[in-house]
Amino acid sequence: MVFLFTVFLFIAASFPMSRADSLRAPVYNTTRATEVIKIDGVLNESDWNKAESVIMNYEIQPGDNSLPREKTEVRILYNDNYLYFAFTCYDKNPSEIRATLSDRDQIYREDFVFVGLETFGEKQRMYEFLANPLGVQADLMRVGNNEDDTYDALWYSHGVITDSGYNVEIAVPFRILKFQNSAPMEWGLLLGRNYPRETRYIFSWSPFDRDDPCFICQSGKLTGLPRLEIPVTYELLPYIIGHRHGNIEDYDDPSSPFIQSNFKGRAGLGLKVLPTSDITLETVINPDFSQIESDAKVISVNSPFAVFYPEKRPFFLEGLDIFRLGGEHFYSRMINDPVFALKMTGKAEKLTYAVLGGSDKNSPLIVPGTDYSEFVETGMRSFSGIVRARYDYGDESFLGVLLSNKKWTGANNFAGGIDWKAGFAKYYYFRGEAMFSSTRELDDLTLYDDSRTLGNTNYDAALNGEKYNGYSVRIALERSSRNNYFILSLFDVSPTFQSHTGFINRVDRRMAEIEAGYIVYNDSSFLERINLFINHGSDFTYKSIRKDQWVFLGISMTLPGQTNLTIGAPVLNREIFRGKEFHNIARIHTNLNSSLSKYIDFYYSGVYGRNIYRDDPPELGTGFEISAGITFKPFSSFKTSLDVALARLKSIANSDVFYDGYIVRNTTYYLLSKESQFRLISEYDSFSTAFYFYPLFSYKLNPFTTFFIGTTHDFRDYGNSTSFIRTGTQYFIKLQYLWSNL
Structure with a gap:
């Protein structure tokens, strides 16, 4: 039955669907600004009145190029140094606008406007710039259909909420973009608006064909840019840091002395040179690569491979x-x-x-x-x-x-x-x-x-x-x-x-895998999208031992309240680990994430059922692995989140508990402005009986000009009458400033 279902999905995915005529991509012909454009969210410069105004005429989610629920106007200008965008976003109920003074790259569940720029005409990469109604930024690099939010650039935005909606102004410096500087230039252009209410609506100035897998290919066109006279750009990023740290001398002995270092200083320099619009040279000398942003602890008690x-x-x-x-x-x-x-x-x-x-x-x-x-x-x-x-x-x-x-x-x-x-x-x-x-x-x-x-x-x-x-x-x-x-892959x-500059943690594998799915779009207000999928594969070693074989069936659904639900289970799973064969490793996987209101987001991921205890010797057990979290945003300048990870596994043979523990982490932000914030992280790990406490104040004028002052405190419960013992501390202050000749 499973084999026939796999064949059915594979065949169904192999026949092209009937295709509509190609949707016409819109064109925006920008003009030069004749006055200074102040990025303040107030569109009072006369040049904005002269610029062409385009309307976002398409709702592309959940609608299929239907009329959008709200009106959005966009205007574009340029000068020698910047590309300017002005968004006027109308809203019949401005009180429902979702916007917070969050940290960078944390606005994806809020209202925001979107600019995508593909600067070489090759449909390979796209710069993406997002700003919420308060001007808080997010930026991404899109490669194909994958987005990377680790990309950070120096650009400018400001937003203002009004009685009729909100305005956002954006200025993108040409020097942060790679492009071929030759006239005439024609760039790919995407303009969009995220409108989260009872569901997530997305408006666009260009239509999208769901039958076309290439996202960037469906962008509109930006014309009117001449050859630009961009001088050689220099950027200096010096930093200074002072720190003092202390540690318990013997982590396993709570009575050992606590050793405190003297206060130490350090300085370094980063240099970036952009000789042309398509070349970047960068070096760092004595860099400070300390982690201001701490890595959240993960449960790795039953993970035999490097994390x-x-x-x-x-x-x-x-x-x-x-x-x-x-x-x-x-x-x-x-x-x-x-x-x-x-x-x-x-x-x-x-x-x-x-x-x-x-x-x-x-x-x-x-x-x-x-x-x-x-x-x-x-x-x-x-x-x-x-x-x-x-x-x-x-x-x-x-x-x-x-x-x-x-x-x-x-x-x-x-x-x-x-x-x-x-x-x-x-x-x-x-x-x-x-x-x-x-x-x-x-x-x-x-x-x-x-x-x-x-x-x-x-x-x-x-x-x-x-x-x-x-x-x-x-x-x-x-x-x-x-x-x-469908995806058919061989590995x-x-x-x-081995690759000592890569992350290769598992070798000795010969694997074949196929995944196929069928997607149904629904106009219902309750169920917007259903994806029924199957994944089947086998994994062998070079000794021709079949390490793993599986057939996984699942269904994912898009529901109201920006809610996504996925449920799946292996109907077949056989694995050999450390020479021992295991059959019938039955379990169920569940994933749920939602943003039911402007005040609360939550997520849940759970696996229940059988799993291998990956020790020597291994043994089959039953239990669960759960991760869940909730974020509470009572007002625009405050946000607190609670994340919990739990794992338990006990022996099927004799009910012995292999492991049972949890990690709980609270992160709280209070923002004084878009640039300055207090952050407090507290975390408890029951596996190591350790508690961590990380207060931090930061001022970020931009991603590179920053000031931090903070401390970290590590404690461990050794199970004696003294309870928690301090095992480590750090005090630090850091300042770095970006200087540029532009």
Whole structure:
């Protein structure tokens, strides 16, 4: 029955749906501003009255290019340095507008306006700029149909709520955009408005064909820009930091003394040069890559592989999308504590290129494996170099190359290869990557000594100076249209493949997987969208042992109140872990997130049922893993959230509890203005019986000119009469200022 259902969805997804005539893309011909445009949300400059006004005539969600529920006008101007946008957003009930003085990139569930700019006409990447009715910003880099909100740029916005809605003004400096500076210029342009009420409505100035999988291809056009005289731009980003820290001498002994350091200072400098509109050079000297934003703790008690944490450091975030492949062959956090780093990114017609290098004084290392991996803190120096090039051709199609090398004293790792994406027949994409690696291990068993063999080879996992080569291949065929999709993928990574500049934590795999789905759009106010999907796959080792086999059925729904619900379960799941075979690993997955009102957001994710206790020896257990959270926003300048993660697993054989614990985290913000805020994080981890307390004041004039003053306090409950013992503290103050010649 499952096989027949899979075949049905696969066949249904293979036949093209009937297509309407192509929807006509609108064109906006901008004009030059003749006066200074003040970004204040008040459209009182005479140039705005002279600029062409366009109306957002389409509701693209949940409507299908239907008439929008509210009127939105947009005007565009430019001068030598900026591209200006003015939005007039009408609202019959202004009291229902959702807007808070939140931190950057935290406005996605609120009212906001949207500008998308595709500056090379190749339908590959798009800059996205969002601002809510108070002018709070979010910015993203779209690559294909994926958005990356780690992208940050320096641009300007201001919003004002009025009796009839709200106005937003945006100024985007040309110097933050890469583009080919030749006349006449014609850019892709998306203009939109997010209108969250009983459901999430999205208005657009251009129509969207749901039968076309290419989002960027459906943008309108921006014309009227001449060749721009942009001088060489210099940016200096100096910083100073003062800090004092203390730690308990022996973390396992609560009676050991607490050692407090002296107050220390540090300074460094970042330099960026933009010689042309399509080249950026950047370097940092003695950079401060300390974590102002703390990583939330995750439950990893039953995770045998190294845990991935996202990058948060500005130097590495800019241009990060260029280095990304389908697999994690570049993971910038493997350059952990650099003495210096340098980077160049650029574009020459259809060729995008980037070079990154860094000298690291405390280099980590991932030792991957079949059943588990290890994250090793070596404390050693290394130098990493990465070269990336990508040739774009056609809409969303490209051919790329990535070369990386990490040099240690007496050890080396090289990884390199190609990746590609080819779109054809409107609905189809063929994508993939092929990588080769050559490794000479560190020779130090005190860092890592494990006699397990690497797959079917004669090499072992210990760091004993062995030399070996490996490869990784990933290919996929995808089809996507209005009502159906499928993804057929193959993945092959040899036991000896390693990438010391990437995040490769699992090897010795040969996997085949197919996912297919059927989507139904509904005009009902209760049920807007239904997606019925199936995922089927098998995973083998290089010893031809079938590690895993599964068939997963699921359904996802879009409901009122910006609510999304997904429910699914494996109808077949067999796995071999550490040589032991497990059958009937039955469980149910549930995901729910919602924004029922302007005051409350919440989410829930849960897995109930059977799971493998991944120890040695492994055993089958039953239990749950849950993560849930709620955010309360009683007024625009205050927000508090509570996040909880729980996990429990007990033996089916004898009811012994393998683990049972939780992590609870509260984050509270009070904003004095768009720029300044107080933040308090408190977190308790029952697995380690540790409590963390992080107060912070920050002033952010922009993403780069910032001031922080804060402290961190770590405590642990050792189970004695004294209860919590202080195990670590830190006090810090940091100032950095962006200076530019423009």
